[in-house]
Amino acid sequence: MTKTPLLDTVNFPADIKGFSREQIKQLADEVRTEVIDAVSVTGGHLGAGLGVVELTVAIHAVFDTPDDKLIWDVGHQCYPHKVLTGRRERMRTIRKGGGLSGFTKRAESEYDPFGAAHSSTSISAGMGFATARDLDGRHNHIISVIGDGSITAGMAYEAMNNAGATDSRQIVILNDNDMSIAPPVGAMSHLLSRTVSSGGYQALRGAAKSMVKGAPRPIKSTAKKAEEYTRGMFTGGTWFEELGFFYVGPVDGHDLDALIPVLENVKKMKDGPVLVHVVTQKGKGYAPAENSADKYHGVSKFNVVTGEQSKSVANAPSYTKVFAESLISEARKDDKIVGITAAMPGGTGMKEFGQVFPERMFDVGIAEQHAVTFAAGLAADGYKPFCAIYSTFLQRGYDQVVHDVAIQNLPVRFAMDRAGLVGADGPTHAGAFDISFMGCLPNMVLMAAADENDLARMVATAVARDDGPTAFRYARGEATGAGIEPNPQPLEIGKGRVLREGSSIAIFSYGTRLGEALIAAEKLDQLGLSTTVADARFAKPLDTELLCRLADEHEVVITIEEGSVGGFGAFCLHALADAGRLDAGVKIRTMTLPDTFIDQDSPELMYKQAKLDADSIVEKVFEVIGRNVADMQGLA
Numbered sequence: 001m002t003k004t005p006l007l008d009t010v011n012f013p014a015d016i017k018g019f020s021r022e023q024i025k026q027l028a029d030e031v032r033t034e035v036i037d038a039v040s041v042t043g044g045h046l047g048a049g050l051g052v053v054e055l056t057v058a059i060h061a062v063f064d065t066p067d068d069k070l071i072w073d074v075g076h077q078c079y080p081h082k083v084l085t086g087r088r089e090r091m092r093t094i095r096k097g098g099g100l101s102g103f104t105k106r107a108e109s110e111y112d113p114f115g116a117a118h119s120s121t122s123i124s125a126g127m128g129f130a131t132a133r134d135l136d137g138r139h140n141h142i143i144s145v146i147g148d149g150s151i152t153a154g155m156a157y158e159a160m161n162n163a164g165a166t167d168s169r170q171i172v173i174l175n176d177n178d179m180s181i182a183p184p185v186g187a188m189s190h191l192l193s194r195t196v197s198s199g200g201y202q203a204l205r206g207a208a209k210s211m212v213k214g215a216p217r218p219i220k221s222t223a224k225k226a227e228e229y230t231r232g233m234f235t236g237g238t239w240f241e242e243l244g245f246f247y248v249g250p251v252d253g254h255d256l257d258a259l260i261p262v263l264e265n266v267k268k269m270k271d272g273p274v275l276v277h278v279v280t281q282k283g284k285g286y287a288p289a290e291n292s293a294d295k296y297h298g299v300s301k302f303n304v305v306t307g308e309q310s311k312s313v314a315n316a317p318s319y320t321k322v323f324a325e326s327l328i329s330e331a332r333k334d335d336k337i338v339g340i341t342a343a344m345p346g347g348t349g350m351k352e353f354g355q356v357f358p359e360r361m362f363d364v365g366i367a368e369q370h371a372v373t374f375a376a377g378l379a380a381d382g383y384k385p386f387c388a389i390y391s392t393f394l395q396r397g398y399d400q401v402v403h404d405v406a407i408q409n410l411p412v413r414f415a416m417d418r419a420g421l422v423g424a425d426g427p428t429h430a431g432a433f434d435i436s437f438m439g440c441l442p443n444m445v446l447m448a449a450a451d452e453n454d455l456a457r458m459v460a461t462a463v464a465r466d467d468g469p470t471a472f473r474y475a476r477g478e479a480t481g482a483g484i485e486p487n488p489q490p491l492e493i494g495k496g497r498v499l500r501e502g503s504s505i506a507i508f509s510y511g512t513r514l515g516e517a518l519i520a521a522e523k524l525d526q527l528g529l530s531t532t533v534a535d536a537r538f539a540k541p542l543d544t545e546l547l548c549r550l551a552d553e554h555e556v557v558i559t560i561e562e563g564s565v566g567g568f569g570a571f572c573l574h575a576l577a578d579a580g581r582l583d584a585g586v587k588i589r590t591m592t593l594p595d596t597f598i599d600q601d602s603p604e605l606m607y608k609q610a611k612l613d614a615d616s617i618v619e620k621v622f623e624v625i626g627r628n629v630a631d632m633q634g635l636a
């Protein structure tokens, strides 16, 4: 007998109330189908969401969102949550310009009480909500859902350490799918694996419902403590119990007959933090995802029937690939070179490096703070660590960059991928600030690659620099197609390059806006404004000699960068001021990312919105010389 579709009747979680257990199971199946279909059209994060379909439906069925606060860690798994919270109709706009965010976002829905995208924040945020509730005398529930990868990051422990010492009710659901983006690493992962593979868990699986049926806070009787430890020894919960959490689990996260009673009982618990250990499968319910190594963590558009993903035609290698191959080439000549990643071997290219040098590649888990100081320790003892962390995620380890690397002047090399705007991941992932936050540090050498050849040379430059820290940034995606010279040589530190000589306008570029600068120069030439284009290559030390020459020999100087205010342009202004060039009245303008956060779109459209494209450069020049394009066209 065909079942009446239920998802069409569910706009918000309140519509699930009153559903029978069988209807809830059917709804979960329909949500899974909906997510697969939507992501096949949009691309995006798939595996994580498929793994929490049942958990999402169960949470919304048992708890009363949005009064009960549901906080997703990272938020890449929130697509089922968005389907059930009034956003089903917009799912096919996800990660598109003007569309839904690919992560949870406060501004988007009252069902998203806290935004995410960077991992491991949910328990801290949850404790904030729980404390506010307690201070207000309210009684709503706070539920944080954090993955087994995300719980390896330091701030998750900071939060558990704090929460575990209070009696404030907070529910932490540990979504354990034995995956990060890559297979998980570290002792916590081993602990959780032991838990789930233990005979105790297997034996308890059938008893999950009764395990906490009406379970009050553990009576501190010997018998009860013995039972707790027994359970803990079987199920690994002891570690969490010792931190002050009432541990429940492991529970099969796809078995709604186990999950719902557990959550209903947890909901009745009266005081203190509870950790519910839920075991799920990333990619669950979609064979191409279940059978893939990365469980379809992040996908492009795909054929639902075959699972085959659409491939974009690349005319040039990605910057990531150029970095990986350059580092491998350098490491063949120098056995002191080691590579470090914080749970992103694939995205950073460290996976390729590790395939060639398995004993010299270290994946430390989602632990950027640790990654930086781990690298500092290696550098202090004679190694050449390349710490490959996306610009945005390096923000998580910034004090370690200052305190453990820069102050001690240790030769750590920072490979900052995803510099600038990154497109679909939006503002949380933009590499917008590293020029500012790295360039202000004494001892730091800071570079930006404008093409693949310069990236290869910057890797060589970083290898060669042993007398202090070096950082270099490069963009997400495809390089320019300029090619790479054989045996790329180190750059002369602090020296830029001039790509075209003019006499009226000078564009001083840092990073991959160089391409737009060259296009703008052609346009300006045609309009009678002879234009020089120079690539700074270094934001620190700045090529002050070249900059002063540009200021002395041109009417207008424009600086441009894929970074926030307070970066390359600011450094240029400092240098010109100190060299007395500003007294001389040179007309200088700095083109940076706007002092706002830019929502997701294609990178091209985002840079147009940021006014960092060729037409905007031309516009800026005309603004400075007080003419409009029409006048000048008359001159050309």
Ligand SMILES: Cc1ncc(C[n+]2csc(CCOP(=O)(O)OP(=O)(O)O)c2C)c(N)n1
Pocket (backbone or CB within 6 Å): 048, 051, 074, 076, 077, 117, 118, 119, 146, 147, 148, 149, 150, 151, 177, 179, 180, 181, 282, 342, 343, 344, 366, 368, 393, 396
């Ligand atoms: C601070 C930070 N570092 C790295 C990332 C990149 N990242 C996104 S999801 C993910 C893996 C998360 O694993 P887990 O929490 O287990 O979630 P799952 O994908 O398995 O559901 C990583 C490393 C991030 N979002 N934030």
Ligand SMILES: CC(=O)[C@@H](O)[C@H](O)COP(=O)(O)O
Pocket (backbone or CB within 6 Å): 045, 074, 076, 117, 181, 298, 347, 418, 422, 425, 476
């Ligand atoms: C959710 C998350 O933070 C990662 O999956 C990130 O989206 C990867 O970014 P790239 O696609 O640029 O590697």
Ligand SMILES: [Mg+2]
Pocket (backbone or CB within 6 Å): 147, 148, 149, 150, 175, 176, 177, 178, 179, 180
């Ligand atoms: Mg996981």
